[in-house]
Amino acid sequence: MLKSNFKNKFGMFIHWGLYSLVEKHEQALARYDMSCEEYEKLAEIFNPVKYDPEKWVLLAKKCGMKYICFTAKHHDGFCMWDTKQTDYNIMNTPYGKDTLKMLADACEKHGMLLSVYYSNPDWHHKYGYNPESTHQWKAKYPDVCDTEKYREFVKAQVRELLTGYGKIYSFFWDIPPKIEDASLNALVRELQPGIIINDRGWSEGDFSTPERRSADSEGKHYEYMTEACNSVGQQSWGYRRGEDFFSKRFLCCSINKYMALGASYLLNVGPDANGEISGKYEKKLLSVGDWYNRTEGCLEGGAEDDRNYSVEGNKYFTSKKNGKTYLHFYDGLVSDAIVMRNFPCLPKKVRLLNSGKELSFTAEYLPEMFTGNADSINGRSLHIIGFDSDDYADEPIIAEIEWAE
Numbered sequence: 440m441l442k443s444n445f446k447n448k449f450g451m452f453i454h455w456g457l458y459s460l461v462e463k464h465e466q467a468l469a470r471y472d473m474s475c476e477e478y479e480k481l482a483e484i485f486n487p488v489k490y491d492p493e494k495w496v497l498l499a500k501k502c503g504m505k506y507i508c509f510t511a512k513h514h515d516g517f518c519m520w521d522t523k524q525t526d527y528n529i530m531n532t533p534y535g536k537d538t539l540k541m542l543a544d545a546c547e548k549h550g551m552l553l554s555v556y557y558s559n560p561d562w563h564h565k566y567g568y569n570p571e572s573t574h575q576w577k578a579k580y581p582d583v584c585d586t587e588k589y590r591e592f593v594k595a596q597v598r599e600l601l602t603g604y605g606k607i608y609s610f611f612w613d614i615p616p617k618i619e620d621a622s623l624n625a626l627v628r629e630l631q632p633g634i635i636i637n638d639r640g641w642s643e644g645d646f647s648t649p650e651r652r653s654a655d656s657e658g659k660h661y662e663y664m665t666e667a668c669n670s671v672g673q674q675s676w677g678y679r680r681g682e683d684f685f686s687k688r689f690l691c692c693s694i695n696k697y698m699a700l701g702a703s704y705l706l707n708v709g710p711d712a713n714g715e716i717s718g719k720y721e722k723k724l725l726s727v728g729d730w731y732n733r734t735e736g737c738l739e740g741g742a743e744d745d746r747n748y749s750v751e752g753n754k755y756f757t758s759k760k761n762g763k764t765y766l767h768f769y770d771g772l773v774s775d776a777i778v779m780r781n782f783p784c785l786p787k788k789v790r791l792l793n794s795g796k797e798l799s800f801t802a803e804y805l806p807e808m809f810t811g812n813a814d815s816i817n818g819r820s821l822h823i824i825g826f827d828s829d830d831y832a833d834e835p836i837i838a839e840i841e842w843a844e
């Protein structure tokens with residue numbers, strides 16, 4: 440679907456469930472070949488006594504995030520809410536409280552939007568096996584297939600999720616079931632008018648979900664609603680002890696590339712089995728958030744900049760918002776200055792968003808721009824100086840230009 444009144448946002452993805460006790464991966468059951476019985480026993484000890492969703496919400500806010508997408512049910516089939524459709528849920532653990540409800544309340548209190556992640560594969564449900572789909576490796580009953588029955592179960596759960604937890608901003612199906620049934624998305628829309636749905640469900644959704652990649656687009660703004668996602672760690676979406684954390688530079692560049700072109704971005708964290716986002720997980724989020732906040736919202740709701748100019752020798756994307764041009768040097772800058780050719784007019788003001796500093800500029804002849812043609816001596820470039828590039832080697836550099844006309 441084309442963008443209409445959609446405004447892209449930065450959000451927090453949260454993968455949290457029984458797997459946080461294993462401390463390896465959200466699909467530990469399959470990827471570490473645990474037995475279903477052994478895995479199910481985790482429900483008997485899951486007791487995240489430090490869970491305080493208000494802390495999560497305030498952390499997300501502090502990082503400039505506008506929504507939280509929460510794994511209500513991952514492939515293991517364990518439900519993080521008080522579902523009446525299966526006993527395999529958070530109420531039947533020593534903790535015994537509806538974790539989703541607590542998060543929904545905290546989001547409402549602080550004006551944070553809430554999105555729901557729901558896995559189509561279900562390794563616990565009797566009829567969760569679906570030969571059409573991928574990610575069925577650990578289904579407990581791989582020979583029992585009754586898609587009709589499973590679909591009714593999914594619908595009943597969707598109904599619970601979309602009626603009991605207030606306003607839901609978006610619905611994140613995971614792993615396309617490869618069975619076409621438009622009635623599921625129709626149900627989602629009926630229960631939550633205005634919701635947006637991703638493209639991993641039972642029929643075409645509203646937005647696409649590039650995952651774990653950096654945008655390889657040519658710098659063209661997205662025409663289709665898009666939400667990219669990646670985790671702060673390279674090996675897992677769920678909590679992992681000894682995770683290989685991505686560098687701040689890698690994460691910020693990825694966020695900048697997608698968001699400058701109009702996509703939303705979900706940055707994932709895996710809270711631990713106590714219910715906390717702490718240690719390196721929290722530190723990484725805060726360092727990304729520190730950069731993100733200095734972008735002053737220019738990555739949200741920007742559009743394609745149709746002005747005619749080019750910047751020499753650097754990798755960049757452009758966007759415009761409120762009449763201003765934004766130059767996103769997602770790969771750093773090769774020097775402390777930039778040289779623009781074919782600039783539309785002189786700027787009124789140029790700022791380096793990384794520090795907020797105002798930059799000086801002149802339209803001048805630059806000797807290294809000499810093309811071998813003596814006439815080009817008169818060709819002036821817009822020379823913007825004073826970028827302090829080395830101070831921002833670990834983050835994308837963004838310049839804001841206010842033009843004189």
Ligand code: GLC
Pocket residue numbers: 454465466613650668676
């Ligand atoms: C991948 C992973 C899955 C995770 C998802 C998030 O599909 O396999 O475990 O939940 O990405 O988008």
